[in-house]
Amino acid sequence: MLAYRHAFHAGNHADVLKHLVLVQVLRYMVGKDKPFRYIDTHAGAGGYQLKGAVAQKKTEYREGIGRLWSRADLPPLVADYVQLVQRFNLPPAEDGRLPALEKGMTPPLALYPGSPSLASLLLTPFDKLHLYELHPADARTLAAHFGGEKRSRVMQEDGFAALKKELPPTPRRAVVLIDPSYETVGDYSRVVASLREAVQRFAEGVYMVWYPQVSRVEAVQLPKRLTGVAPKGWLHVRLTVAQPDQQGFGLAGSGVFILNPPYTLHQQLAELMPWLTEQLAQYDGASYLIEELPG
Ligand SMILES: C[S@@+](CC[C@H](N)C(=O)[O-])C[C@H]1O[C@@H](n2cnc3c(N)ncnc32)[C@H](O)[C@@H]1O
Structure with missing residues (x-):
């Protein structure tokens, strides 16, 4: 069953948390002078139209990236992420690349980048992007974005199963994002089993x-x-922004579990999460959690 479409949710509070963490992890990785492989087991479409009929159905992005978009008072780590999203909203230059943002310029929020596009903005020409997406339409869109890039490979395959053949990578450096839709309950167990094997x-x-967080x-x-x-060697961050509805359904928040995180990440999140929680709160009980067991 592949009914889930990320376009309904692109740019919501859960994407903000996930992509803020991803940007900091990738910044750390590119800061070292050694190429690495970025493996996205559930890559999505790579980019989403926020003004299109699908995203407009629920307008979830308004309570996520929408709350951060035009603000001049963003903490540096949030500003870094928001500026990447703003670059994604600029028209590409003649060579197809996204131009740098001009100082003080905020384009209208019309597009939201998926995890592969954020990674693409950060990785060097020597790094590799290996992107897995099972949904035929999203895989096609992803291939249209990345198919022509020498450093990128798009595969319409099961990302859980693909991890086996991806690991260990050469050279032995990689970031793996495992971001399933949890459309079927089996995804929870598959996450655990694939991480164990990886x-x-x-x-x-x-x-x-x-x-x-459901x-x-x-x-x-x-x-x-x-x-x-x-x-040992893990970090867990969770952001709760809303209450479940009366039937107990709905996305109250989300979490990211990072294994072998950059040593800088805990401190970055400790500075960021109180502010972020306040900005993305949808009720008075909004909260966050950070826990870590260093390696
Ligand atoms: C949460 S979305 C991914 C969002 C993306 N990582 C991002 O941050 O922009 C999950 C995606 O996984 C895809 N998917 C579901 N099962 C899959 C599987 N077994 N292997 C690869 N992709 C799968 C869905 O079609 C959906 O596009």
Whole structure:
């Protein structure tokens, strides 16, 4: 079953959290003088029209990136991420590349980049992007974005299964984003099983797992199960912005579990999360959690 379309949710509070963390992880990786492989097991379409009929159905982006868009008082890490999204909203130059932002310029918010596009803006020509997406339409869009790039490969395959053949990478440096739709309950167990197998093959990789904060036992148990895969060397951040609805449904927030995080990440999140929680709160009980067990 592939009914999930990320276009309905692009730029919402969960994307903001996930992509803020991703940008900081990738910035750290490119700061070292050694190429690496970025593996996105559930890549999505790569970019989304926010003014199109799909995104306009729920307008979730308004309570996410929309709340940060034109602000002049963003903390530096948030400004870094928002400026990347703003660049994605500029018309490409003649060579197809996205131009740099002019100082003080804020384009209208019309597009939201998916994780592959944020990675593409940050990675060097020597790094590689390996992008997996199973949905035929999203895989086609992704291939149209990245198909012509020498450093990128787009594969319409099961991203969980693909991790086996990806690891260990050559050279031995990689960031893996595991960002399923959790459309079927089996995704929770597949995340745990694939992370376990990935770590057996390549223990030193940087792994990021996103998960939704929803009222189902598998989601609640997931962070604990992930700490079982890697008893040490992990960081877990969660942002709760809303209350579940009266039936107990709805996305209250989301979390990111990072295995082998950059040593700088905990401090960055400790500075960022109180501010972010306040900005993205949809009710008085909004909160965040950061926990870590260093390696
Ligand atoms: C949450 S979205 C990804 C969003 C993207 N990582 C981002 O941050 O922009 C999850 C995607 O996984 C795709 N998908 C679902 N099952 C998959 C599988 N087994 N392998 C690869 N992609 C899958 C869905 O079609 C959907 O586009």
